[in-house]
Amino acid sequence: MPVNVALIGGGIWAREEHLPAIEAAEDLELKAIFSRSLTSAQSTAALISHPVDVYSDKSGDGYTAILNRSDIDAVVISLPIANQGKYIRAALLAGKHVLSEKPVAENVAEAEELIKWYRTEIKGATWAVAENFRFLDSYAYAAEQIKTLGRIIGFQGREQGFVEKDWKFNLTEWRRTPTHQGGYILDGGVHYIATLRTLLAAEPGNEIARVLAYTTQLQAYLPPVDTADVILRTKSGVTGTFQISRGTSLRADEWTVACEKGWVTVRGDEVSISRGGEVEVKIVRNERTGVPPEIRAWGRGILERTVVREQEPEEALADLEVIELILQSGESDGSPGDAKHQVV
Secondary structure, three states, X not given: OXXXXXXXXXXXXXXXXXXXXXXXXXXXXXEEEEEOOHHHHHHXXXXXXXXXXXXXXXXXXXXXXXXXXXXXXXXXXXXXXXXXHHHHHHHHHOOXXXXXXXXXXXXXXXXXXXXXXXXXXXXXXXXXXXXXXXXOHHHHHHHHHHOOOOOEEEEEEEEEEEOOOOOHHHHOHHHHOOOOOOOHHHHOHHHHHHHHHHHHOOOOOOOEEEEEEEEEOOOOOOOOOOEEEEEEEEOOOOEEEEEEEOEEEEEEEEEEEEEOOEEEEEEOOEEEEEEXXXXXXXXXXXXXXXXXXXXXXXXXXXXXXXOOHHHOHHHHHHHHHHHHHHHHHHHOOOOOEEOOOOOO
């Protein structure tokens, strides 16, 4: 029997990524779509070939009506960052399994409280957090190669680009005028911290321990900051750098991890491995943005009554913590901050 799912949200990511991934997953069956506006819910439902029930806050049959349906087993929540917490709580209280979009919450304090509540009060229903970058095969392959190269001795990452004012994602009001901390540095930055932590986890002891950063806003329409230059230190004492910007003319999308016996660099689907002076370049094709395997893993987890490690809320909290430390350090002119939630 498939898991009957409702999609909560009618935004760009819900339409372009979650919807087709749910439709393609053998273990899932889409039964309903909810969006705060009826027009958004209807336009999302129109993208699929079979009829589904449509709900909105304006139709009188809103989110509560979905949660009251006995034939809905689970929900995928794809809403603005500031709105997700109350939807997660309501679904879990109704006994529905939840997959909520990253980040796990707006800030660490809120995430800590929500996870503690979930772990102590909710029985039966499961909560998973969607971090699709953990399902990119190129990073998983790179992590396996790192394990063969001896001790990690350093790392560096660059995630730089330019968000156009009229970019489709930037046309959403909650991104143009964010109420959540960090703007795009939080919204997109947690992806990159997830990939860094995936690579560093290849060797135990390299959980991120200390963060120092300088932040700035290069583009007036990308508040509150759009750029960060970061130094990180792991528990083992290894140091590395991370540069992220959404407002620069620079272009980069790469991570490099240096080891005693060589190095590994990931650029999208391309993984380069230096071993014994020879460099091998391997193309490891990722499945779209990682959302389809992410959705499949969640569906299997529900049937098996578990949550895969990559989707545990504590993993998403560890990602969020690093971003929050970056933002706090930037606000205090580079004062370092210590991490306490780093898990592997």
